[in-house]
Amino acid sequence: MEIVKSGSTIQSLQIGMSIIDLLASQRKPLRFSDIQELTEITKSNLYKYLNTLTQLDLLYRDKTTGMYHLGSKLIQYGMAAIGNEDITSRITPYLQEISHHTSCTVLFSVWTYDGPTTAKIWNSNQNLNIGAQLGTRLPPSSSSGKVFTVFQDPSLTADWIEKDRNVTGDLLRETEEYHVIRRNKIAFAKEPLVPSVSSISIPVFNYNSELLGAITAVGFTESIPDHCEDPLSQYLRKSCLEISKVFGYTEE
Template sequence: MTDEIKLSNKKQIQSLARAAYILEFIAKNHNSASLTQISKNLGLSKSTVHGLISTLEDFNYVYQDQTTGLYQLGLKLFEMGQVVYASMDLRTIAYPVLVELSRQYEETVHLALLSGNEVVYIEKVDSSRSIRIISQIGGRNPTYCTGVGKVLLAGLPVDKVEKIVETTGMKKLTPNTIDNLSDLKCCLAEVAQQGYAFDLEEIEMGLRCIAAPIKNHRGITIAGISLSGPTNRLPDELLPQLATDVVNAAHRISEKLGFKDN
């Protein structure tokens, strides 16, 4: 390879391309490489490689073994890979159940994961009605004021919940939004006990949501599903039955992932 890594696309950014090559080289070199090896094999100066790899270290994409001095791929890549792997497999398993639940109530159903400090929607089935929830796969929302966010938070240790809230804050989006950590903790304790969560016009007035957790074979909450619709179509008297059906749908997906409810 020459001193300048050739870009396959004019729109590529050289520093990013070089960083990608470094990650790929470490992986192909049995997840262990020295600065000299990386420099030699990529045809870059040691100073250039050191600057790039230092930045990758700052973001936990690589780390240096303090005993050997060799660089290895960091846990950040593992975490990201786990999200991708889980979402791909999970979407395939969950989709038929999402379709069934959506058709039952003619409302929008989402499948979501916790990504960083936010909820990210990885699958959805739209309502068949003309008035429906506007959302998109890949869209993100806060955790504290969404039904699916609450079931995901309820599966975390308290210190993790505190860290997320500290990072994102708790902006009061509607008069119904929980905007302090104390009330949120009480809410999450109730969610953990009952196995489902509501968003009763907490992120947007006129919108309601019922969510339940999806658990893996170890009983750990890894995702959540939710059914959302306009408040006038999800009245108070319908909420108990909705909660039961959403929980059952989530449980069916969990069982397909190996979860056993003892």
């Protein structure tokens, strides 16, 4: 690994980024020994770099295999930088439509290593933006989080849910709400993050009935329903099927 020294650059930052570049170029997870062999960084220094990059979520270390992956923070940066990955670009017209119909801020969130992350935000009212910022990681207590808790592979969500449970003491899978969300394909959350702001979310599935992401309408609590019979809920449930059909989903 060649690092060009310059009085106007920070060498340690160059080395850290070169490790990230290495994993990106290899297009597969790497072991510590693989990274050490390819970079020729001393083991003691490489440990410090990997530990720092992992703490910053720029890398992710699988506790079972010990292998290093690109981290969720890079996914957030990529989403923020381009904002038009294929799924997101195909979803955007529907976000616009839902925002116009509901007068709400509408979010599209996708799964990352440590939880769902906001990948796209649309608000037809540019003067009033209610909701998370691009790249925000959402907790299980949010309506988006509930969708991922119910429909995402449990092996992927276990650590994320357990971290939140340590704080809230609640576990959605132990409640009747879990089964209601699975049956009706819609989730509600009253003021999960900000007082007076509530949300309602629907899943988006692909042709294998796998969860691609969640679409969430966010607004002031009095304008967000908390039950399936509300006209807005019915509209979003219908939207769930229409949007998922774009990705080949057929309802069982």
